[in-house]
Amino acid sequence: MNDIQDGDVVVVVGGGPAGATAADDLARAGHRVVLLDRAGRIKPCGGAIPPRLLADFAIPPSLLVARADAARMVSPRAQQVDIPIEGGCVGMVDREHFDAWLRQRAVMHGAELVEGRFERIERDGDGSAVVVYLDAGGAVQRLRARAVVGADGARSRVAQQAVRGADQGRCVFAYHEIVATPAVAPPDFRPSRCEVHYNGALSPDFYGWVFPHGDTISIGTGSADKGFSLRQGVQALRAQVGLQHARTIRREGAPIPMKPLPRWDNGRDVVLAGDAAGVVAPASGEGIYYAMVGGRLAAEACAELLRTGRAGALAQARKRFMREHGRVFWVLGMMQRFWYVNDRRRERFVSICRDRDVQQLTFDAYMHKRLVRARPMAHVRIFFKDLAHLLGLVRA
Known part of the structure; x- marks a missing residue:
């Protein structure tokens, strides 16, 4: 001893x-x-890190295995919203x-x-x-x-x-598969774009992701529903994005606190x-x-x-x-509890994200790790747009 x-x-x-x-x-x-x-x-882990992390913790860019310059959100009905990451990129690490x-x-x-x-x-x-x-x-x-x-x-x-x-902590369980990036990628795959899939078939209360890591790709999902098969969700997502035949390098799962x-x-x-x-x-x-x-x-x-x-x-x-x-x-917790509850709301959530005000404020908050208060009128516009979606006045 x-x-x-x-x-x-x-x-x-x-x-x-x-x-x-x-x-x-x-x-x-x-x-x-x-x-x-x-x-x-x-x-x-999807492995996404914002520019502020690189700066605050002196992380050398050589540790990045990929740089994402865009994000794609996919709704239950396959509605796609592509969001450019302006003024920088999201780093990806393994x-x-x-x-x-x-x-x-x-x-x-x-x-x-x-x-x-x-x-x-x-x-x-x-x-x-x-x-x-x-x-x-x-x-x-x-x-x-x-x-x-x-x-x-x-x-x-x-x-x-x-x-x-x-x-008193609450968790979801996350599972992903790291696959080799195919020599011939699926037609709609971009190695510099992160994809987030909102679909109850992939997760009843969270989302599925496809995050590029250079030579590899992280494909995963998560859920607090113990009866939901995360492996089946990932298999469905792999088939959906054309990566079902990609070579699987490793599989990992763990609880994630919320x-x-x-x-x-x-x-x-x-x-x-x-x-x-x-x-x-x-x-x-x-x-x-x-x-x-x-x-x-x-x-x-x-x-x-x-x-x-x-x-x-x-x-x-x-x-x-x-x-x-x-x-x-607190804001993100409220958002998850409301928008992730069923596919009807997920559809509307993705539709809201077409809005340029929403996109800009979301990525400002992500890149800089704070709620952005510099554009008060944008917040006002977003409030009324959200209200219209909630009341069903806008078609998803």
Whole structure:
């Protein structure tokens, strides 16, 4: 068994974007960090990242496997709305390589990467946290920690054990297949366009996606309906876009949270980040940017705890996140609950997205991660257009 006695060690559980970012920021600040990661797991993810992420987290463009300059929305009746991404592009990453690069950057700046599976948090004689895990050989190991960052994904074991209210999170289950991009692509396929398919046959409460990754393509869907077959949904989507015969490279599935938890810390020495905290955007399912923001805020909260000894500093991670992004999450949550309920509403939702005001404000918000207030008359116009659609005054 292994005990680290230094009381200023921070143990980060989970090496995805949230955990790797927290470990990197803490290591850069001169703190001793152990990044505990379970090897071999890749989260199903479309891999889209906005320009703000590249800038805020110093991500080299070389990590992008593709650049999307347009998005296509497809309705249940195959109505197509093509939306150009003006003034930039959406970057695409492959999580297998992107996450590994983030972990190695943290190591380069001083974090210690340890392969293992988190088991539990114990307390030693003076009340300090002791992280218990199984190493690569299955042996029980222990790490004594001054602070713990739980970044171990949706249904986080750290959260379940340490943070009150962790059982209040809501999830959808996501599944995708990574396929090889065919040498001869289907006639309507564009390697620089992301496709989002709104159709109850593909998902009764979410959407299906086709996201290009250069040499590969991510084709996936998600749903909170446990009786819905995600594999059948993906097979139907592959056939719909002409990729049913493309070579399948790997298949991945995992729960994806759809609501930030009401509390992210235990008021003592544990703070959550990323999927463990529930920070995947409703309606869009976007999580990489928000995970990395959460990891950064968790690192800053831990650093403040180490500096002052004040456990209340940990609560600042959630407060700061929700102050910056809570309104966006609320709006997207309302949108998902209303527009994704049936195919009739999905049809109208896609029809609304033909509107240039809607397109511009949507992509401004996505690219810059804030609700855009600079065009008040556009918001007014959108309100009345939405109202007309809701009342059935506009044909879908």
